[in-house]
Amino acid sequence: MIRIQARTEPSALMKFVSPLLAIVLTLIFGGILFSAIGKSPVQALQVLLIAPLADSYNIGEMFVKMGPLLLCAVGLSLCYRANMWNIGAEGQLLAGALGGSAMALYFVESESIFALPITLLAGVVSGMVWAAIPTFLKLRFNSNLILTTIMFNYIALYLLIWAVHGPLRDPQGYGFPESAMFSDATLLPTIFESSRTHIGILFALLAGVVGWFILTKTHLGFQIRVFGADEPAARYAGFHGKKLSWFVMLFAGALAGLAGIGETAGPIGQLVPNVSPGYGYSAIIVAYLGRLHPIGAIIAAAFMAVLYMGGDLAQIEMGIPVAVVSMFQGVLLFFLLACDFFINNRLSFTNQATN
């Protein structure tokens, strides 16, 4: 008889072993999966997990992919630590892209050095506003944050679609739903020659470090952690739940908004209907993979970026259908999160059958 028992203390050993166990399980599964469709498992795993880092172009692209994931995930980590179940990073990202792009289009003829900072600020503020509304609804009317943030994702998406079909549409664009290309003055500078890696990745890494600092080194972070672990105790200690909620939500909204404008003023260079391939949702996985720790999120975001790029490369190099790649990715994430279960729980084997 196997039973699940909660551990009294999180297992230090499992914290370390769990990802390794997950990787071994995934390799076994991947071996079976790729053999079953007649592809070499070794080559498939190499293309999926190693090729994305094989040359400087790919590494640069990994940073491009990692930036928005990391920005969103750092904010979400703090939210979830404080028991604020913000599912709205996607909407906050889109709001940031929309608000920031509107500003960038205002500067479309400009060469001012202030154009870029103002554009970025517009993105950040838009993301914050988008996070503020559900936060207000929750704190004032006790509405369900999960539901309202999801709803606001849709509202942001439709607002953005409306804007690119209407006021922000390129007047010279034959009526297609795209804005004009942004002026160089509002584009994020790239870091390396002939690469799309832009300074957004530096913002993202900085956000990770700042998030870590707040969470572990400040009284505010201490309050967030206590509040998340034991809300009644936090209230008894006199912590202001509302203030903390506002802080984490606005922080997350600002970072997600920055991620959004970082995409349109970065690799895309214009406002398009498909700004995000679901970064705000993937960031939830990234946050949990990073165990709700901002530094963990850096590693997790890099890992997810590699995984996504590997998926494209597997199609190009080996002709593996996207459905199989997605299945492999899903199973890998499942194993990673499932194995973390054993950090706080363990299996106990007993001879008695309990009825």
Add this chain to the structure above:
Amino acid sequence: MKLKSLLVGLGLLAGTTMVQAEDPLKIGFVYVGPVGDLGWSYEHDMGRKGLEEYFGDKVKTTYVENVPEGADAERVITQLAKAGNDFIFTTSFGFMNPTVKAAKRFPNVTFEHATGYKQSKNLGTYTLRTYEGRYISGVTAGMMTETDTIGYIGSFPIPEVIRDINAVYMGAKSVNPDIKIKIVWANTWYDPGKETDAANALMDQGVDVLIQHTDSPAPLIAAEKRGLRGIGQASDQSKFAPEAHIFSVRDDWAPYYIKQTKAVMNGTWEPKDFWGGFQDDMLTLASINPNLPTDVRAKIDATQAMIKSGEFKPFTGPIKDNKGNLVVPEGHTLTDVELAQVSWYVEGITDEIPR
């Protein structure tokens, strides 16, 4: 000295011809949807297979499916070029600027972008005269409707879709002066759920023949359930709705892909804006339902023959828009450049283009 360089030159020449003889031409395809969408991307993939069948060992094709039209597109296109593809087709409008950027980066690779309007030295564009199929659809729907009300499920209000709505209405009006058209925007190219909702909304308003600019068979299935009729989009969708299905206007990309590949092989490729229709065998009527009345069937065949022979072109003046302006003067037929900019509804459509 001269002799030496001549010899080197001859050697190089021999080398390149040998390489050409041995190495297949590598051709890459970028799809916006899954190849299993049974619509747009599916038909591009059928075109790719047709190309492989035609050239055999002389070509090697690769595709990447489900590519988001955001920052990822440029990476995928670049990686296809990096992987040694000589000729790359990007098959959705949203890939336009990423393709332009990749074409600049890889001047020795030939690119073709479907449905866009930007060409360069090594980048051509191609599209379908879908309005020809729409006109036939309109004629048929106008004869088949008993409520004098036909429905159009729009994807996005871009010129192609606006143009096709006009073509449907003009076709229907030519056989049924009392015709009304109702339009619902699904704001998607492929989403069976939303398409079903749109179909039901139209049928609730008295529509009994559905025409769709979205790619899934969901609207046909919805029509089949209610005993009403519909016209299939992009691929042969007859099997999803054996009774409801009138015909499908099938996109056939293979003739174009074969033609352009020959041009690249012969070194005669040039960047162009190519429009293909019934005359080029790139549009066909698939699975015309045997349950249609004989007069309708005869009219379908006659209309198709007139369009195929070039005797009839739907956008020939005089045409007025629904605000009373003369948009196509008498005796003028819209040129391809003008067709690409249609942003008005023809007289009689009591609706407004969403802005």
